[in-house]
Amino acid sequence: MGGHGALICAFKNPGQFKTVSAFAPISNPILCPWGKKAFSGYLEGSEDNAAWKEWDATELAKKYNGPSLDILIDQDKEDKFLKEGQLLPENLLNAAKDKDNIALTIRGYDHSYYFITTLLHTYYYIY
Numbered sequence: 001m002g003g004h005g006a007l008i009c010a011f012k013n014p015g016q017f018k019t020v021s022a023f024a025p026i027s028n029p030i031l032c033p034w035g036k037k038a039f040s041g042y043l044e045g046s047e048d049n050a051a052w053k054e055w056d057a058t059e060l061a062k063k064y065n066g067p068s069l070d071i072l073i074d075q076d077k078e079d080k081f082l083k084e085g086q087l088l089p090e091n092l093l094n095a096a097k098d099k100d101n102i103a104l105t106i107r108g109y110d111h112s113y114y115f116i117t118t119l120l121h122t123y124y125y126i127y
Contacts, residue, residue, distance in 0.1 A: 004029065007057035007071070007092075014066020021072040024079055027092035028058035034086050058088070061095040061102060071096070071104045 003025025010020035029035020030047040035056070043051045053059040075082060075089050082089070089106055096104040 002026075003073070004057055008055060008060060010069055010071070011057060011060035011064050011066075014064070014069075017069065018067075019070040019072070021074070023074050024076065024081070024087060025057070025073060025089070026087055027073075028056060028088040030056045030059065031091065032086045032088055058091045058095045061092055061099065064099060064102060066101065068101050068103070071102065073104070073106045074109050075106055077108050 003022025004027065006020050006022050007025055007027070010017045026032060026035055029039060030052045036047060039052050039055065040046070043049065043055065045051065073089055073092075075087070079087065081087055093104055093106060096102040
């Protein structure tokens with residue numbers, strides 16, 4: 001499902017999850033090239049269409065009114081796709097900033113073997 005899928009599952013199911021974590025997710029697909037390409041294939045219209053906003057984590061965060069939700073995003077600041085404007089975690093951070101019920105942490109990391117294996121071990125055994 002990927003990081004974006006985890007985020008939208010949490011936003012679309014208020015109260016079912018207390019925490020959600022994502023590893024370098026596409027945080028705002030209606031505004032990035034990959035998301036526009038994918039959504040135009042699966043959904044009608046364009047990024048102005050309400051249907052697109054119902055499947056975009058940043059847009060869902062803006063209107064989230066469920067119980068408190070803690071979000072952890074691990075994002076490499078040197079990630080090629082971050083630099084290309086594909087991931088847009090800052091948009092999700094800005095959407096969550098004014099929400100009392102969303103606590104969002106974006107944690108930086110490097111691509112070292114130790115970090116990646118530790119992270120994968122955690123994801124596979126906890127989630």
